[in-house]
Amino acid sequence: MTAVIDLRSDTVSKPTPAMRRAMAEAEVGDDVFGDDPTVNRLEQMAAERMGKEAAVFVPSGTMANLIALLVNTRPGDEVLLGDQCHIFNYEGAGSARIANVQVHALANGATGGLDPAAVESAVRGPNIHTPVDSLLCLENTHNRCGGAVLPLREMDALTAVARRHGMRVHLDGARIFNAAVALETEPARIARDCDTVSFCLSKGLGCPVGSLICGDRASMELARRHRKMLGGGMRQVGILAAAGLYALEHHVERLADDHDNARRIADGLAKLGPFAVNAPQTNIIVADIVEGTLEGWLDALKEQGVLAVPFGPQRLRMVTHINISRADAEETVRRVQRAAAARAA
Numbered sequence: 001m002t003a004v005i006d007l008r009s010d011t012v013s014k015p016t017p018a019m020r021r022a023m024a025e026a027e028v029g030d031d032v033f034g035d036d037p038t039v040n041r042l043e044q045m046a047a048e049r050m051g052k053e054a055a056v057f058v059p060s061g062t063m064a065n066l067i068a069l070l071v072n073t074r075p076g077d078e079v080l081l082g083d084q085c086h087i088f089n090y091e092g093a094g095s096a097r098i099a100n101v102q103v104h105a106l107a108n109g110a111t112g113g114l115d116p117a118a119v120e121s122a123v124r125g126p127n128i129h130t131p132v133d134s135l136l137c138l139e140n141t142h143n144r145c146g147g148a149v150l151p152l153r154e155m156d157a158l159t160a161v162a163r164r165h166g167m168r169v170h171l172d173g174a175r176i177f178n179a180a181v182a183l184e185t186e187p188a189r190i191a192r193d194c195d196t197v198s199f200c201l202s203k204g205l206g207c208p209v210g211s212l213i214c215g216d217r218a219s220m221e222l223a224r225r226h227r228k229m230l231g232g233g234m235r236q237v238g239i240l241a242a243a244g245l246y247a248l249e250h251h252v253e254r255l256a257d258d259h260d261n262a263r264r265i266a267d268g269l270a271k272l273g274p275f276a277v278n279a280p281q282t283n284i285i286v287a288d289i290v291e292g293t294l295e296g297w298l299d300a301l302k303e304q305g306v307l308a309v310p311f312g313p314q315r316l317r318m319v320t321h322i323n324i325s326r327a328d329a330e331e332t333v334r335r336v337q338r339a340a341a342a343r344a345a
């Protein structure tokens with residue numbers, strides 16, 4: 001085994017031969033006219049899985065989240081979210097530039113959640129001076145918190161606060177299927193009290209591209225308008241939707257293997273001195289570098305044929321996915337050991 005083991009992200013996963021066949025054979029039409037039968041089937045299946053009335057297929061998770069902001073707020077409103085969340089850190093401030101909302105970032109806990117009391121006290125009273133708090137955003141699993149699963153009890157407590165104040169809730173469920181597998185529950189349960197929920201096909205589910213946003217019918221009609229405005233109206237896109245349908249039918253249960261492989265890699269790293277590693281609940285390993293530099297380690301790993309990404313000033317991230325077998329996970333540990341030995345020599 002000398003091939004490079006690419007753990008930079010689950011977005012590097014490649015479509016399987018069976019998925020490619022499903023794509024090649026997809027029946028298509030112009031989806032902007034609502035004519036693509038494969039997209040329509042995917043949207044229906046996504047809505048069912050999330051327990052919502054309707055869904056809209058969009059090019060990316062970033063666009064899904066931006067559409068959620070546009071659907072659930074009015075310009076000048078305030079959005080409460082976690083300071084580690086994807087919307088706040090990795091979406092080019094689309095919230096400010098396009099949705100015209102103010103974000104109030106609250107400290108994320110280790111599981112990616114928020115303190116319900118902190119949310120409660122962040123909600124502003126009705127007053128001519130203050131912005132209107134109209135939306136709470138949650139993320140499950142939580143990317144920057146190392147793929148942490150936000151437990152249902154914590155989600156329920158947070159959605160209850162929002163509800164009490166007449167706020168809507170958006171769940172960034174980019175990896176909601178990882179959360180569902182880890183919690184041994186249905187994604188619809190996780191998203192139960194959320195007005196909108198988005199998820200990515202292009203990550204652990206192994207599709208080349210695509211995300212869905214789901215919610216009630218009126219919100220999704222609005223979402224479709226916003227998608228067109230943002231340039232996300234695609235045409236014979238059943239070719240991509242076919243990959244999504246295939247993944248929802250065949251690639252969900254296997255996420256447990258990714259979680260198992262992530263634990264194997266984390267255990268291997270934890271045995272080496274230079275890393276303080278999370279205990280992965282899902283497919284994301286984050287390791288704080290306690291000896292040496294981040295750059296030095298990323299280079300040393302690359303030299304051994306293991307790719308990771310920087311994830312903070314002294315932190316690296318590895319993500320398991322459909323192209324990482326158990327043998328690859330074991331080989332990753334051996335390669336990291338070799339990198340550590342080479343460094344010590």
Ligand SMILES: *Cc1c(COP(=O)(O)O)cnc(C)c1O
Binds near residue numbers: 060063065142
């Ligand atoms: C990857 C990711 C997104 C956005 O996905 P893109 O398809 O890359 O735009 C949103 N939220 C979370 C938590 C993610 O991990």
